[in-house]
Amino acid sequence: MTNNKLFIQALKSEITPNIPFWYMRQAGRYLPEYREKRKTAGSFLDLCYSPDFAVEVTLQPLRRYHMDAAILFSDILVVPQAMGQHLEFKEGEGPLLTPVNTAEKIETLNLNNFHHHLTPVYETVRKLHQEIPKTTALIGFAGAPWTVATYMVGGKGSADQALTRLFAYQEKKAFQKLIDLLVKATSEYLIEQIKNGAEVIQLFDTWAGNLPDDEFQKWAIEPVQKIIQNIRKFYPEIPIIGFPRGAGCRYPDYIRITGVTAVSIDTTMPLDWVRDHIQPLCPVQGNLDPLLLVSGGQQLENRVVEILDHLSGGPFIFNLGHGIVPQTPPENVAQVSEIIKQYKRK
Numbered sequence: 001m002t003n004n005k006l007f008i009q010a011l012k013s014e015i016t017p018n019i020p021f022w023y024m025r026q027a028g029r030y031l032p033e034y035r036e037k038r039k040t041a042g043s044f045l046d047l048c049y050s051p052d053f054a055v056e057v058t059l060q061p062l063r064r065y066h067m068d069a070a071i072l073f074s075d076i077l078v079v080p081q082a083m084g085q086h087l088e089f090k091e092g093e094g095p096l097l098t099p100v101n102t103a104e105k106i107e108t109l110n111l112n113n114f115h116h117h118l119t120p121v122y123e124t125v126r127k128l129h130q131e132i133p134k135t136t137a138l139i140g141f142a143g144a145p146w147t148v149a150t151y152m153v154g155g156k157g158s159a160d161q162a163l164t165r166l167f168a169y170q171e172k173k174a175f176q177k178l179i180d181l182l183v184k185a186t187s188e189y190l191i192e193q194i195k196n197g198a199e200v201i202q203l204f205d206t207w208a209g210n211l212p213d214d215e216f217q218k219w220a221i222e223p224v225q226k227i228i229q230n231i232r233k234f235y236p237e238i239p240i241i242g243f244p245r246g247a248g249c250r251y252p253d254y255i256r257i258t259g260v261t262a263v264s265i266d267t268t269m270p271l272d273w274v275r276d277h278i279q280p281l282c283p284v285q286g287n288l289d290p291l292l293l294v295s296g297g298q299q300l301e302n303r304v305v306e307i308l309d310h311l312s313g314g315p316f317i318f319n320l321g322h323g324i325v326p327q328t329p330p331e332n333v334a335q336v337s338e339i340i341k342q343y344k345r346k
């Protein structure tokens, strides 16, 4: 029997009657109703750990744009927090963690309180599973170990992840230990999300592209391969989307070795190349520039159609090449959503 959800059909490589779509970071500050809820909840982390609030902000964009998928509202950094690392979000500064940048500090991390800490997230998934529309798929997610480790070691976001890349060379054993712990934690976390109703998983590896080739194999491919093997022992059929942002010509290796079901492609990927070299391997999701979504107008419309024309010949899910940014006009998101809904495959 075919699944009645367009998004799941596309992930099974079926050519769907319409192109399914959703947007990374579709819940967030560009929506006035999100800003309102965040104020009521108190802070961003309060939102993440209050199931009723988290369910509400997950559903907000669906009410406006009727995407084919809802993504659990949470953050990739709740995992290090659940492992015992201090985390806060300072207004306008992004995440701040107490750096875990020595072998001794890595030894202090543990999974003793891990699932207990994440119980509210599992409850959010359970509630969402009951509340989302019947034709909408529910996406669970986690950060891939490399990207999460860059925040854990560096203590905050950075443009080049230099501290973490250096640490991986100089303290290779300790860094491997951290990655192994993240593989275990992330596998268990995602298995719990699936148990509670997540139908698809996405692994975000936002900073994969800054790794040299040999390090990409070691820190972006191998840990994700292990996580997928761990999940598939329990859920052999679960669709898993990988997003190794900036992987470039290494996308095909990433797909073949990790065993992902589909990939999300970033804005740098040439559409012809994706059609010829990636789409024959697996379904593709992407890749509109979030800044063009801010800019809008005819240029936006032209590019949306260009992406659709190039990739709708194979299994395809429309998305952005990275997350929606706060200054995005909500009416531009409406405009793009309408074009996709009206689009007919050639």
Ligand code: CP3
Residues within 6 Å of the ligand: 023, 024, 025, 026, 027, 028, 029, 038, 044, 071, 072, 073, 074, 075, 076, 077, 093, 094, 095, 141, 143, 147, 157, 204, 206, 323
């Ligand atoms: O709507 C969705 O996509 C679901 C929720 C989601 C969030 N973060 C909510 C969020 C998801 C899937 C993420 C993933 C995430 N978080 C990534 C990987 C994807 C990417 O964007 O590269 C990363 C690297 C993080 C870590 C993180 N969280 C950073 C660097 C920041 C600060 C930057 C910013 O946009 O403020 C966050 C905060 C964050 N995560 C917000 C949201 C809605 C903004 C918080 C607020 O309301 O102030």
